[in-house]
Amino acid sequence: MNDTTSLASLSSAITNVVARAAPAIVSVHSHRLRATGFVWKKGLVITAEEALADEGEVSIRLPDGSVQQATIAGRDHTTDVALLRVDTGSIPPITLSQQVPALGTLCVVAAAEHGVPTAALGTVSLVGKPWRSLRGGEIDARIELDVRLRHGHQGGLALNATGEAIGMAVLGPRRVLVIPSATIERVASRLETHGRIGRGYLGVGLQPVKLDDGIGAMVMSLDGEGPSAAAGIRQGDIIVAWNDQKLSGVRALLQALGPESIGSVVDVAVRRAGEPARFKVTIGERREA
Known part of the structure; x- marks a missing residue:
């Protein structure tokens, strides 16, 4: 296999990874802020809490271009996870993988810009043990990405080379972080049930x-x-x-x-x-x- 064929195969694989995830990825608009989210369960969307306005209406632009009003089911600023209730129609939810990627793994951040899918390719630049955020949230693994992430793409899915969703991409201090799937499942489940994370x-x-x-x-x-x-x-x-x-x-x-x-x-x-x-x-x- 020559170099051209290898690159074409890699390009095709990345295209397929994004195409499989794109139907579940949405744009989130709150006040003057824009972010990305993904369908976690029927009627429930997860997005980055820090990219969500403190007040005002929240709307979701779905992949088909339609706009739905959403309500905040709960938000946890310590882990940067927010849960929104919205009519997601027949959109299939994303299955989150509990796998923690290896250092150097190729990773694609699939996000949305005004409802249009976007993709950015990078690598996993750091993998570490569980850690506590500056706001006191328990994060199940330290995962950093060498990738460009716009503010409105926070809340996008971090996908490994096989298309598994390993977490949510957010902007940390001078770096891009992944909130791991294990953290998202734990926090979102409690937000769904209780509407908040008790302290x-x-x-x-x-x-x-x-x-x-x-x-x-x-x-x-x-x-x-x-x-x-x-x-x-x-x-x-x-x-x-x-x-x-x-x-x-x-x-x-x-x-x-x-x-x-x-x-x-x-x-x-x-x-x-x-x-x-x-x-x-x-x-x-x-x-x-």
Whole structure:
């Protein structure tokens, strides 16, 4: 097989990959923002939360050119996943693959521009372990792409060379990230059922303080009806440990208050006027603003 034939075969394979995914890819218009989305289930579209306006109507342009009004079923800014309810008609939903691609894998981002399909070819430039976003979301794998991604193409599907949808392409700080399928399925399922992702709540306002033997978090404000107050913690207490683990910082403590923390009982060690004390705190659920 000569070079020309090899390139033609590669081009044809990429064309087929995009053609199979394109029927499920839609354009999302909210206020003045545009994004891409894909049909996850009948009547449900997933898009990038950060590319979705905070208010106003949301419309979806389907592959056939028709426009449907959508409602927000739920959104999670920590994982960049938003779920929209819309009449998707007979569009077949995308099947997400749980596979994490190997480093160097060819990857196509299939998106839409005003309802017209678009495609961008690149490679998987980094594959890493599960990580936590700057907003505290649990992402099941670190996947970065060497590909050009326009703002309106956020929410597009990242497809591997065999056409499997490995996740959703979004713009991260100075790089293109893939929100993996495992994260999307976990978050979208909860949004579909509950409309939101619950977060743990201690009911305290904290300020980091340096101690002779490490770092603490001083309770600067206290919700009188919150979990910490109910357990006996007072304003001015300094939290020094959490379940017998020395505190590494306020941010680490707050990041431990994920959805899975709600209802759990934690052992909180504090210093009160220089004296040690311990409290059992049942983590509550943060109320919506």
